[in-house]
Amino acid sequence: MSAKLKKSGRLWLVLIPYLLWIGVLFVIPHIKLFGLSFVDHRSGELTLGNYAKFFGSDLYRRVFWRTALYAIFTTILTLLIAFPTAFIITKILGKKMKAILLLSIVLPYWISELIRAFAWMVLMRETGVISYLLQAVGITSHNIEFLYRNGTIVIGLVYTSMLFMIIPIINSLDSLDDSLIEAAYDLGGNFWSTMREVIIPHAGPGIMVGSTMVFMLNLGNYVTVTLLGGKNSLWFTENIYNQFIVRFNQNQGAAFGVILLTFSVLLVWITLKITKQDMAEAM
Amino acid sequence: MSAKLKKSGRLWLVLIPYLLWIGVLFVIPHIKLFGLSFVDHRSGELTLGNYAKFFGSDLYRRVFWRTALYAIFTTILTLLIAFPTAFIITKILGKKMKAILLLSIVLPYWISELIRAFAWMVLMRETGVISYLLQAVGITSHNIEFLYRNGTIVIGLVYTSMLFMIIPIINSLDSLDDSLIEAAYDLGGNFWSTMREVIIPHAGPGIMVGSTMVFMLNLGNYVTVTLLGGKNSLWFTENIYNQFIVRFNQNQGAAFGVILLTFSVLLVWITLKITKQDMAEAM
C-alpha cells in the first residue's frame, strides 16, 4: 500500500494541507517580521536603528540577559527533576503505576494556563495559602508576598514546561534495553558509573530535544511570567509586547523578536556542537 | 539495580520533588480555587451566587457554548490534518525525510507564542501580506482585514496545538507492525477498509490522547485567542481574565474556572465511554 501511495504521487497530495500550513503560517510571517525589523517606524525607510536601539540601551540589554540566564537556569532545573522521574517511570514502575504517573504529568496541561496561573496567584499572594501555612506552623509571624518574585517565575516556568522535558526523555529511555543496565552492573558498575557511561549517553538525544524545547518555551513565555511576575517581571517578551501593543511600534518589536530568535537558535546550535548531538538524529 | 532501588525505598525519595510539585502546584491551588468559587466576593460568606450569575446570564452562557463548540471543531480539524501527516511520517517516509518533517513540526514551538501571534497579526491585518497578495492576483480590489475573525482564531488554535495531536498519534502508529497493513491488503482489503478495520483501531489510544489534550488546550487558550481574535473574541477565558484582573472579583473568576474544568472533564469522560477507550491504557 505504502509503495503504491509513494509511486502514485498521492503522498504529497496528502501532505499538502500540512505543508501549506507550515509555509503560510510559519515561514512567510517570520520572513515578513524579519523584513519589518529593518524598517523605520516613522519614515518607513530601511534602517538598522531598531537594532541600534537595543544595543545602545543598558536596560534592554540587561533585561535580555536576565531573561536568557533565567531560561537556562530553569531548563537545567527542569531537567534535574524530569530525568529521575522519567527514569523511574520507564525502568522501575509497574504498568499500572506507570500509567498513573504519566497521567499525573499530562493532567496539569489539561487546565488552561490562565486558570492555573490564577490558582497560583491565589496560593502565593500575601494573604494566600502558603503565607497562612507558614504563619500557622510558626516559621514566620507576618504575611509574606510570594507573588512577583523571581523564584515564583522559575517555579511557574518549570511547572509549565515539565511535560516537554519528560516525554522526550521517556521516549529515549524506553528504547534502552534493560539488560544493558544489568550488564553494566554485572561487570562491576555501580549506580553512578552506570548512569554516566550507559544510561545518560543513551538518553542523550531525548535530553537534548527536551532541553531545547523547554529552553525555547521559557525564553518566549509570556502568560505565566507576566501573571506571576507582575508587570515588572523584566522578561524580554514583555518588551516585545509593549512595543507591539502599548507603543504601536511593530518595527521595534520585530527587531526585538529577531534578536531573541537569533540568540536562541545560536545557543541551541552551540550546545549541539559541544555535546556532539545531531538534531535530526535526536528526533 | 532497579530491584535494589525499589526495595531500599530510595525510589520514592527520588520521586519526592516531582510529587511535591504536583501536590503543591496542582492539587492545592485547584482545591483552593474550588473553595473560593463558593464565597461571595463582597461579604465573604458561602454562596452559590457566583454560579447563579453564570447560569442567569445569556451572554456568559452564549460565550461559553461558543467557546466549547469552537474548541471541538478546532480539535476535529487538527485531527484531520494531523492523522494523515502522522501516518505518512511513520509508515511511508524514509529515515531522513521523517526527521525533517518531525523537525518542521517541532520548530514552530521553539518560537514564542507571542512572537508567533505578532507575526500573524502582521500577516493578516488590513494592510498585511495576505490582503496585499489577494489584491495583486486580482481576487479582491480592496484591503481585507483577516484579523479578529473567527476563522483566524481557528487557524491560530490548530497551528498552536498541532504538535500535541501529531506526537501521540505517531507514537501509536509506530507500534503498528507494518505487516498488519500488508496482511489486510493481501487478504483483499483496500485503502479504506484497511484504515477503518486495522489502522484506526490500532491508533485509537493515540487519537484519544491527542484529541483530549488539544481540546483542553483550545478551551483554555488565552494568548492566541485574544491577540488574533481581538478584545472581543468572545472566548470564555477572556471572561475569567476580566473577573480576576479587570474587576478584581476572584470568586467569580474561580466559579467560571470551575465551570470550564467540570465541563471539559465531563466531555472527555463521555467521549472515552462512547469510544470504549481506557485513558490509563491509552497512556
Added chain:
Amino acid sequence: MTQEIDVSVVNLTKRWGNLTAVNNVSFDVPKGSFFSVLGPSASGKTTVLRMIAGFETPTAGDMFIGGQRINDVPANKRPCNLVFQRLALFPMMNVLDNVTFGLRRRGGISKAEMERMANDVLARVDLKGLNKRKISQLSGGQQQRVALARSLVLDPTVLLLDEPLSALDLKLRQDMKLELKRLQARMGTTFMYITHDQTIALAMSDTVAVINFGKLEQVASPDILYREPATHFVASFVGENNRLNHGRVVKLIDDQTCQVEIGGLLSVARIGEELAPGDDIDLFIRPEMIHLQLGKQASGIVGQIKEINFDGAHSLVVVQLTESAIPLSINVKFQHTEQAPAIAVNDTVTLSWGRAAANAFRHIEPPTEGKE
C-alpha cells in the same frame, strides 16, 4: 511432463539502486505441490516472495499465477495469500473476525455463510470452538493455525509462507513442521514456503529452489539436492558437510566420477561441475556417510579422534587425519546403535567412504571473515 503449473516466474529481477536483490530468477511451481525457496539471510528469497505477493514491483521479468500474468494485478486482487513471518494477525479482532476478514472484503457472502466457511476451515486446522477467543489468548501454535486458516479460507491458488515457523520454539517447530506438511497434503493447495532452515525445507518439500546472492543455484527434489548438489554453494549450505579446501583432480574415472588428491591422500568423488585433471577443487564429504572403524585398517584413511560431541541419537566425532601432508580434520556423524564400537578421544580410527559421500567442486575462496 504435462504437469499443471500454478506459479511461474520468468527472468525475475529486482534492483535497489546498485544492489541486485534478485537476479534473473526463473522457476515453475507445479499445482498441488509443496515448493520451498531456501537461502541464507539476505539472499533475496523474501524479495521473490514479496514480488509474487504484490508488495514489491519487479525491475524486470514476469510472474504468472494459474497461467495469468500478475505483474500489473494489485496485491489485493492476486489469487495468492501470504502467511507472514510474525503472522500479522489482527490483535483488535477475535479469531472469527480474523478468519472472515478476507471474506468480508469480497462482498456478496451472507454472514451465516461466512461463519460456516470460517468454522469449516478452523476445524481443519484443529481450532474448533475457539471462534470468540482473542488473539492474545492463544498459544504460539494456535496463532500459527489462525494465520493459516485466515488465508486458506479464501481458497487461494497458491499459499505463500514466509518462514512462519521461525517464531516458534524448538519443540513446537518440530511438531508444526510435520503438521504443516500433512495439512498441505490434505488440502491440496499449492504451498510456496520461504526458509533459511534447510532441515525444514528438506523435510517438507516436494521441490526446493536454493537461492544465494539473488541467483538461483539449484531447483530439485530434497534428495537430489542433498546427494547431487549442483553447485559449491548448495554443497556447503544444504545439510552438514565436511569441506576440505584445495584438493586437486588427479584423473576423471567416468563422466560422473573422478579421483582427487588432497594433502597426499586419495579419494574418489562425484563431479559436481565440469572438471579437468589438475583443477584446484574443494571436496565435500557428508559426515553421516563416513564409515568409522577402530584401529588402523588395511584400506581407508587413518586418523585420531580429537573430540566427541554427544548429540543424543548420534555423536559428532572430530577426527584429525594423521597421514596427510597438511593438517586436515573431518567430522564424522557416529550412530549409537547397539552394535557400534565404543570410541574414546585419542583412539586411532580408520575412515572410509563411497563415491556418493564425496562431491568435488572448483575451489572458491572462503569468506575472509573466516569464522562467520
Added chain:
Amino acid sequence: MTQEIDVSVVNLTKRWGNLTAVNNVSFDVPKGSFFSVLGPSASGKTTVLRMIAGFETPTAGDMFIGGQRINDVPANKRPCNLVFQRLALFPMMNVLDNVTFGLRRRGGISKAEMERMANDVLARVDLKGLNKRKISQLSGGQQQRVALARSLVLDPTVLLLDEPLSALDLKLRQDMKLELKRLQARMGTTFMYITHDQTIALAMSDTVAVINFGKLEQVASPDILYREPATHFVASFVGENNRLNHGRVVKLIDDQTCQVEIGGLLSVARIGEELAPGDDIDLFIRPEMIHLQLGKQASGIVGQIKEINFDGAHSLVVVQLTESAIPLSINVKFQHTEQAPAIAVNDTVTLSWGRAAANAFRHIEPPTEGKE
C-alpha cells in the same frame, strides 16, 4: 569424589506471590566444567541464573560461589559474570571500551595494562585487530565473541550464559556451539549455560540439569540423560522420542527391566521409576534405536509406512502398526547408508528394538490443549 565445586545451590526457592518459579532446587557445578541448565520456556531456569547473578533475590535457600555464600553480595561484587541472551553490548562504545568496561570499574589498573588484557582476550576469541570497531559494524558471531570477551577479561570464577546462541541464525549457531565448547576447554573457566535447546545442552555439556515447572528433574551427563532418563518429563523433553500412552506392565524381568504390553503388543523396556505389574505406563522409544526391516519378519512388530520425511542425513519414517488393538504409529529415524534398503510409502515393514531403546514411566495425562 573430591572434585572442587565452583557453584553450589542449596534448596533455592523463588516465589512471586502465588507462583513458585523455582522450587527447592539444589545442585553443584564442578570447577572447570561445562554445566547446562535445560528446561522449556518459563520452567524457572532463567530465574535460577538471575538469582546467581544477583538480579533476583531468592525467597529461600543459599547460593555459594567458590565456597563463599553470595546471597548478600550485591550483583556488582559477585565473582561471576553473565553473557546476556541479547548480548547487551554497549552500542555507544567501541569493542575495546566494551571489553575494558569491567576493568575500568575495578580501578588500580593502568590504561596500557587494560589494553593489553583486552587485546589478549580478544585474540583468544579470534577478534584481533577489531578494537576500534563500533558494535553495529560487527556481524552476529563477532558480537557474540565480544560479549564473551567482555566477561572473560574479568576472569570470573564462573561464567553464566543465558542462551546467547539463540539470537544467531541456524548455520552460525551450529558453528558457535562447537566453538564455545572449545573456548571453554581452552580457558578452563567454569561455564553455566541456560538453554531450552536440548541439542545444544547435549552437545556442549559435561553435566546437564533438567528443570521443569521450577523443579529439578535430573542432573546427569548428557549420555545418561539420554539413555536413562529419570523422569517422564526428561524422557519426553530430551531428544526425539516416540510416546505410546496407556501401556501396562506385564511383569518385572529384573530390577531394571520389565515386560510391557500396549495394544496387545509386547515389548521389553527399561524401568524409569519404581513400577509394579499392572501399572498404567507410557512407553518411550527412541526413533533412531528402532531397527527397520522390509517385509514381515519372524520376530518384531509389523507395520506399514505412512510417511517418509526426508531430512538429508536420514529420513523420519512414520510407521502405522498393523497388528495392534488400538491405532498406534511410531516414528523411525532411518539412516541413508549405502547398505540401507530402499523404502517407499505403503511398504510393509517389521520394527524391532532392544531394551535400551525403550523406557517405561507411570502414565501422565498429556496436556489438554493436545497439539501444543
